[in-house]
Amino acid sequence: MTLPGPATVMIESDQPVVELIDVERVFDTTPPVHALREINLSIAEGEYVSVSGPSGSGKSTLLNILGLLDRPTSGTYLLDGIDTSDLNDRRRASVRGQRVGFVFQAFHLLNTRSVLDNVIIGQIYNRIPRSERKPRAVAALERVGLGHRVDFRPDRLSGGERQRVAIARAIAHSPSLLLCDEPTGNLDSGTTESIMALFEDLHRVDGLTLVVITHDEAVSARAPRTVNIIDGYLTEQ
Amino acid sequence: MKQAVTSRFSMIDLVNESVAGLFSRPGRAVLTILGTALGVGTLVATLGIAKTAGNQIVTRFDALAQTEVLIEPISQPGSRLQSVIPWDAGVRLARLNGVTAAATLSQVPVDGLISAVPFNDPLRQTEFSFNVYAASADLIESVRGTIATGRFFDEGHSERADPVAVIGPAVANRLNMTRVDQQPAIKIGERIFSVIGIIGEVAREPSLLSAVVIPDGTARELYDLGAPAEVHIDTVIGANQLIARQAPIALAPNNPELLEARTARDPREVRQVVQEDVNALFLVLGGITLLVGAIGIANVVLVSVIERIGEIGLRRALGAGRRHIARQFLFESLLMGLIGGVIGASAGVLAIVGASAYNQWTPVMDAWVPLAAPLVGAAVGLVAGVYPSLRAASLEPVDALRAGV
Numbered sequence: 001m002t003l004p005g006p007a008t009v010m011i012e013s014d015q016p017v018v019e020l021i022d023v024e025r026v027f028d029t030t031p032p033v034h035a036l037r038e039i040n041l042s043i044a045e046g047e048y049v050s051v052s053g054p055s056g057s058g059k060s061t062l063l064n065i066l067g068l069l070d071r072p073t074s075g076t077y078l079l080d081g082i083d084t085s086d087l088n089d090r091r092r093a094s095v096r097g098q099r100v101g102f103v104f105q106a107f108h109l110l111n112t113r114s115v116l117d118n119v120i121i122g123q124i125y126n127r128i129p130r131s132e133r134k135p136r137a138v139a140a141l142e143r144v145g146l147g148h149r150v151d152f153r154p155d156r157l158s159g160g161e162r163q164r165v166a167i168a169r170a171i172a173h174s175p176s177l178l179l180c181d182e183p184t185g186n187l188d189s190g191t192t193e194s195i196m197a198l199f200e201d202l203h204r205v206d207g208l209t210l211v212v213i214t215h216d217e218a219v220s221a222r223a224p225r226t227v228n229i230i231d232g233y234l235t236e237q
Numbered sequence: 238m239k240q241a242v243t244s245r246f247s248m249i250d251l252v253n254e255s256v257a258g259l260f261s262r263p264g265r266a267v268l269t270i271l272g273t274a275l276g277v278g279t280l281v282a283t284l285g286i287a288k289t290a291g292n293q294i295v296t297r298f299d300a301l302a303q304t305e306v307l308i309e310p311i312s313q314p315g316s317r318l319q320s321v322i323p324w325d326a327g328v329r330l331a332r333l334n335g336v337t338a339a340a341t342l343s344q345v346p347v348d349g350l351i352s353a354v355p356f357n358d359p360l361r362q363t364e365f366s367f368n369v370y371a372a373s374a375d376l377i378e379s380v381r382g383t384i385a386t387g388r389f390f391d392e393g394h395s396e397r398a399d400p401v402a403v404i405g406p407a408v409a410n411r412l413n414m415t416r417v418d419q420q421p422a423i424k425i426g427e428r429i430f431s432v433i434g435i436i437g438e439v440a441r442e443p444s445l446l447s448a449v450v451i452p453d454g455t456a457r458e459l460y461d462l463g464a465p466a467e468v469h470i471d472t473v474i475g476a477n478q479l480i481a482r483q484a485p486i487a488l489a490p491n492n493p494e495l496l497e498a499r500t501a502r503d504p505r506e507v508r509q510v511v512q513e514d515v516n517a518l519f520l521v522l523g524g525i526t527l528l529v530g531a532i533g534i535a536n537v538v539l540v541s542v543i544e545r546i547g548e549i550g551l552r553r554a555l556g557a558g559r560r561h562i563a564r565q566f567l568f569e570s571l572l573m574g575l576i577g578g579v580i581g582a583s584a585g586v587l588a589i590v591g592a593s594a595y596n597q598w599t600p601v602m603d604a605w606v607p608l609a610a611p612l613v614g615a616a617v618g619l620v621a622g623v624y625p626s627l628r629a630a631s632l633e634p635v636d637a638l639r640a641g642v
Contacts, residue, residue, distance in 0.1 A: 069554065069634045090558045094244035097556010104638065108551040112261035124254070125244040125556035169555075 015081050017176050017209045018043035018066060023075035025061050025232075035061040037232040039075070045176075048203040048210040050223035058232045059213045060181065066211060067179045068096040080176050097125045101170030105182035107162045109154040115141065115165050116150045122169040140172035141165070143206075144198060160191035167198065171208065178202070180212045184219055196222055246561040255568040262541070266573060269537040273577025273617055274584060276527030277610045281585025282592075283519035285602035289593055292601045301381070301440055302501030304337075306481050308468040308488065311497045321495050322465045322488055324453055327373040329487050330468065335476030338378030341465030342442070345369040345456045349426030351449060353412040365411050368448040369425060371456030371465075379469040380441040387417035387434030395454035402430040407447035409435045425449065428459060442469065477501070527617055530577065534621035538570045542629040549629055550637030563630035567622045574618020575611055582610035 018041065025036040035058045043049055053059050064070035065077060068084055077084045080099055087095060101122075102108075109118050119137035128136065141147055144164040154162055163183060170178055180199070184192040196219060202208045214220050226237045259266045310321045322341065323329065330339035350364035374391045377384060385406060394401050402423065404414070414421055420431045430451065439445050456462040468488070472480045481498035489496055542549070549562055586607055593600035 064635050067554065069638070090243055090560075093553065093556055093558040096554065097244050100554075102554045106547075108547060108554075108638070110261075110548060110551075113257060117257070121254075121552075122555050124250045125246055125552070125558075125561060127245055130247075130249070 014044075016042045016044050016078075017047075017080060018211075019076075019078040020065075020072075021076040021078075023065065023072040023077060025058075025065060025070070026073045034232050036065070036072070036229075036234075039234050041227065041234060043177075043209060043211065045209055046203070046207045047225060048199070048223050049212070049225045049227060050220040051211060051213045051227050051229060052215060052217065052220035053229035055215055057229045059215070059229050062229060062234075063179055063181050063211075063213045066177070067100050067102060068092045094125075098127075098173065099176040101173070101175035101178045103163070103166050103170050103178065103180040103183045105185040107154070107166045107186070109162055109165055111153060111155040113153075114150070115146065115152050115154060115157070118154060118165055119169045119172050123173050126173050128173060136172045137168070140168035143171065143202075144168045158191070159187050160194060163187060163191075163195055164198065167195075167202075171202065171206075176209060178208050178210045180210070182214055182216075183212060184214070184216065192216075192219065244556045244558055244561065246557065246564065251564055251568055254565055255572055258541075258545075258565065258569050259572060265537060265541075269533055270573050270577040270580065272530030272533035273527070273574050273614050274530075274580040276523055276530040276617070277578045277581025277614045278584040278588065279519065279523035279526050279581075280613070281582050281606055281610050282588040283523050284606050285585065285589035285600065286592055287519070288603065289589060289598050289601045293596075293598045303477055304472050304474055305441060305501060306470040306472060306477050306484060307499040308470065308484050309466070309497050309499065311495055321492070322468060324373075324457075324465065326465060326468045326488055327375050327379075330470055330480075330484055331375070333480060333483055333487060335472050335480055337471045337473060338375045339468060339470040340373045340376035340379040341371075341453060341468050342376060343371045343453075343456070343462060343464075343466035345371050345451065345460050345462060347426055347460065349424075351408070351412075352424050353414060353421065365408075367405075367408050368444065370445070370448050370450045371453045371460075371462055372450050373453050373465075376445075376450065376469070377436070377439075379471045380439045380445065381471060382439035382441075382445070383437035385435045385437035386415075387432070389434050390452045395452035398454045398458035399452065400428065400430045400455060400459075401433045401452065403434040403436060403450045404432055405436045405446040405448050405450075406438075408449060423449070527613075531574075531617045531621040534570055534573055534618055535624060537573075538566055538622050538625040539628065541569070542566060542625045546632065546637045546640045549632055550634050550640070553632075553634035554638060559630040562632075563626040566626040566629045567619065570622025570625070571615050571618040574621065575615040577618070578611035578614020581614060582607045585610065 020039050020041040023036060023039040024034070027033040027035055039062070051059055051062060061070065065072055068079070071085065079095065082095060084092065084095065110121070113121070116134070116137055119140055120133050123133045123136065138147070138150065141150060144167050146161060146164050146168065149157060149161060154165060157165065184195055187195060199210060199212065200222065203210050212219065212223060220226055228235045228237055308322070324341070326341050327339045330336050347369045351367050352364040354363055374389070374395065377389050387403070389403055390399070390401050402425070404412070404423070409415065412423065414432065414435070417432050417434060420433060422429050423432055436445060453462070453465070468484070470480055470484060477500045481500045484498050485493035485496035552562060586602070589600050589602060592598075
């Protein structure tokens with residue numbers, strides 16, 4: 001299953017999970033929008049980083065690039081040491097599916113499928129053997145505290161529970177990077193607290209590499225490391 | 238350590254996800270499937286009913302029409318043709334192998350009306366106008382008829398020019414005549430004839446039922462009949478085409494081309510024509526229905542793609558490639574077509590059986606029709622799904638995630 005070329009570079013243990021080198025993203029509108037400028041960012045394995053900034057600052061663009069949903073206009077992005085700028089659409093989809101877990105503000109759950117199915121869907125494109133999928137999904141659901149909701153429909157769960165299902169879906173295939181886009185944007189403060197506690201637990205106990213993008217200062221402040229984006233420029237805090 | 242292998246979307250996963258996608262909106266799926274089912278059902282029913290009807294016509298033809306030959310002079314102006322058919326045509330043709338009976342039949346021009354009583358009753362109508370035919374002795378056999386009472390005349394009557402007549406049941410009814418053992422008399426014009434028999438029924442030449450039939454010899458003697466107008470031949474089954482070729486030569490060896498032998502058409506030819514008639518009309522109808530069904534599927538899948546943009550974005554984020562997205566929607570579309578095809582094939586077969594039961598036919602159809610029908614449905618679904626699937630695959634994951642939930 002080894003592929004030739006840079007995509008197969010073996011990862012040294014001290015190699016960063018994310019390495020952005022002089023990344024720029026310009027949107028080809030009139031006039032062109034410089035969403036990201038000269039971004040240099042390195043995230044080591046097991047780090048918990050929050051990205052904050054006002055809306056329109058380029059946070060979402062950064063998340064899309066980190067999640068391989070978008071390509072930088074210039075610069076290099078290494079994910080697990082793989083130079084992603086060389087990858088075609090198909091390879092990007094597989095790297096994305098195997099190495100990145102997404103948690104969205106709007107949960108993105110399929111309401112006609114059971115909680116278990118929603119978590120299993122996170123694994124079907126990743127060559128995870130069929131027999132492993134259900135045990136992994138159940139384990140992930142138990143990890144987020146929803147072991148008792150396996151057969152429910154997502155639309156019968158509370159907002160906090162739905163986000164937990166989404167988190168379970170994002171971690172079931174053991175990604176290198178968990179990307180969370182405003183994960184508490186649709187939740188009340190009590191639920192926000194429990195979700196943030198879950199993230200901290202995943203970081204501390206499971207050693208997950210976590211990037212949380214938020215405009216909420218309180219949420220942002222809980223991460224050990226915080227970076228700020230304003231007008232496309234990234235600054236460490 | 239993980240390696241960068243490409244994503245995959247196995248066949249089982251494809252089927253699972255497509256079926257789940259369909260059943261997420263069961264009402265809509267059912268309505269969409271109905272369109273294809275109607276189209277396929279119409280096609281199956283059309284093919285089957287055409288086949289059944291064609292087969293039915295052949296069966297009926299075999300029983301009666303396939304044993305009938307009618308010989309007539311080719312209709313041209315000219316009196317000479319009147320004498321082409323000889324008076325002994327029945328006897329000559331009976332020698333041919335395959336002929337079971339043959340008889341001449343000609344209309345006799347008579348003046349005056351027909352009555353059963355020698356006086357005029359002013360209170361009732363006693364005189365009627367009926368056709369009078371001259372025939373040879375085997376007429377009843379050659380039109381597959383029966384005699385209800387009495388007898389038919391024979392060659393002796395003809396040779397002696399006896400004034401005898403056999404009347405059809407309609408004539409007997411009007412003349413209040415039910416028995417012939419007293420040999421009741423009727424007047425044809427000013428001439429008196431003895432009624433020796435009443436016809437029961439005839440399978441061919443229904444005009445005999447309301448006519449008076451007299452022997453050829455009598456018609457020649459009394460009415461100067463020049464020559465027989467036509468010859469009716471009854472053959473054994475399957476011999477009619479052969480007899481049709483031989484009879485003109487047997488009757489007029491010097492100029493057989495002046496005689497025309499008419500037979501029912503070849504059964505295979507008839508079946509072909511019937512099937513083409515039925516098929517042409519209904520196949521077009523079924524095709525149009527199928528087209529409408531295909532447009533329905535395309536429409537619904539397109540709507541479903543637009544509604545599920547968020548899901549498409551999610552699947553892309555989870556590692557699905559464009560081809561996996563396209564494949565899923567294409568398969569959902571194909572599945573709807575396939576289910577429609579199966580339902581349509583079943584409904585079509587039921588329609589054939591129903592129509593056959595109603596008409597008391599034997600249902601007949603080609604075995605490949607109900608087997609091919611689901612494939613036709615699946616093909617329709619596949620074609621209908623191409624455009625929506627490509628639309629779904631062309632979505633950018635970022636836009637899709639932003640646009641929908």
